[in-house]
Amino acid sequence: MFTIKKYYFILVVLTLCLPSCGVLENASQHGFTSGFYKTKNSQKNIERVYVDVMEDKFDVYHLTQNQPDKILFSIPGQTENNMPLTRRVFTKKSIDIDLTSNIFKYRPSVFGLPGQLTTDFNAAIYVGWRHDYFIVSQKRNPLGKTVSRVSNRGYDFGVFLGPGTSTVGPFTTRNTWEADYSGMIIQTGMAGFVESNLASFGVSVGLDYLLTQDRDIWIYTNKPFVGFIIGIALN
Numbered sequence: 001m002f003t004i005k006k007y008y009f010i011l012v013v014l015t016l017c018l019p020s021c022g023v024l025e026n027a028s029q030h031g032f033t034s035g036f037y038k039t040k041n042s043q044k045n046i047e048r049v050y051v052d053v054m055e056d057k058f059d060v061y062h063l064t065q066n067q068p069d070k071i072l073f074s075i076p077g078q079t080e081n082n083m084p085l086t087r088r089v090f091t092k093k094s095i096d097i098d099l100t101s102n103i104f105k106y107r108p109s110v111f112g113l114p115g116q117l118t119t120d121f122n123a124a125i126y127v128g129w130r131h132d133y134f135i136v137s138q139k140r141n142p143l144g145k146t147v148s149r150v151s152n153r154g155y156d157f158g159v160f161l162g163p164g165t166s167t168v169g170p171f172t173t174r175n176t177w178e179a180d181y182s183g184m185i186i187q188t189g190m191a192g193f194v195e196s197n198l199a200s201f202g203v204s205v206g207l208d209y210l211l212t213q214d215r216d217i218w219i220y221t222n223k224p225f226v227g228f229i230i231g232i233a234l235n
Contacts, residue, residue: 032134032150036063037090041072051090058136058148075136079146087137096130096156096195098231099123102164102187102204105225111174113219120165122187126231128158130195154195160204160229161188168214176217183212191229204229 034053039060041047050068052059058075061068075088101123107116132154138146164187166172169180189206204227210218 031152032090032136035092037092037134039088039090049090075148076146077148085138085140085146087135090134090136092132092134094130094132095235096126096128096158096193096233097235098126098128098193098200098233100126100160100162100191100229100231102206102225102227102229105227107220107223107225110219110223113171113174118166120167120182122162122164122185124160124162124164124187126158126160126191126229128156128191128193130154130156132195152196155193156195156200157190157192159188159190160206161186163187164208166208166210166220168210168212168218172219173214173217174219177214183210183214183218185210189224189227191227193229193231200231200233202229202231203227 032051032053034051036048037051038046038048048063049072050061050063052061052068056077058077060072060074062070062072075086104117104119107118109115132152135151135153136148137151138148141147164185165182166185167180168177168183170176170178185208187206187208189204191202191204191206193200193202205224206227207222207224208220209215210221215221
């Protein structure tokens with residue numbers, strides 16, 4: 001017989017272990033790496049370009065039939081002359097896959113009972129549409145050298161699905177169940193993130209589905225929660 005405990009175990013393993021170690025090692029691939037971006041050209045029009053990111057400079061290429069053909073300009077990582085300080089913004093859109101957790105969930109008042117702020121264990125795989133802004137700017141260091149630096153800002157919206165736990169007891173069953181225990185749940189919902197190179201955080205809205213036989217008396221069945229969610233990039 002396929003027991004509920006076995007089902008719980010498989011859900012946790014699938015959510016936490018499927019992303020391989022190799023994927024986790026590449027968790028910062030949303031950083032400013034070689035690839036296709038959009039930026040404003042000298043006429044202030046949006047243009048799609050290819051950026052070759054190297055240790056000592058960034059080469060920006062014009063595209064012909066979606067292939068790089070000639071260098072439009074280069075941004076050195078460091079120079080010793082008094083080059084003008086500039087600022088360029090490169091944008092990129094991509095699919096975002098994260099391992100996420102709702103650090104806490106706020107459950108609004110139901111059946112006249114007060115709202116709850118819970119911190120039960122949960123994890124989920126999140127898939128969203130990500131927008132990144134890479135700002136390349138220069139500054140002069142105390143030696144008079146002009147140094148380029150890259151800062152990253154981004155956001156995305158998407159959906160999540162994964163396992164977790166939630167307390168089942170007198171409060172959450174309106175005194176129908178006398179003892180407290182941690183019931184397994186499946187959480188699903190939507191989230192919006194503010195992004196950095198590796199970690200991200202945001203707000204989620206979702207539903208929890210209790211997997212034990214007490215789901216019919218659990219006061220949060222089909223009731224939404226609002227969460228504070230964090231994520232680590234897997235792609």
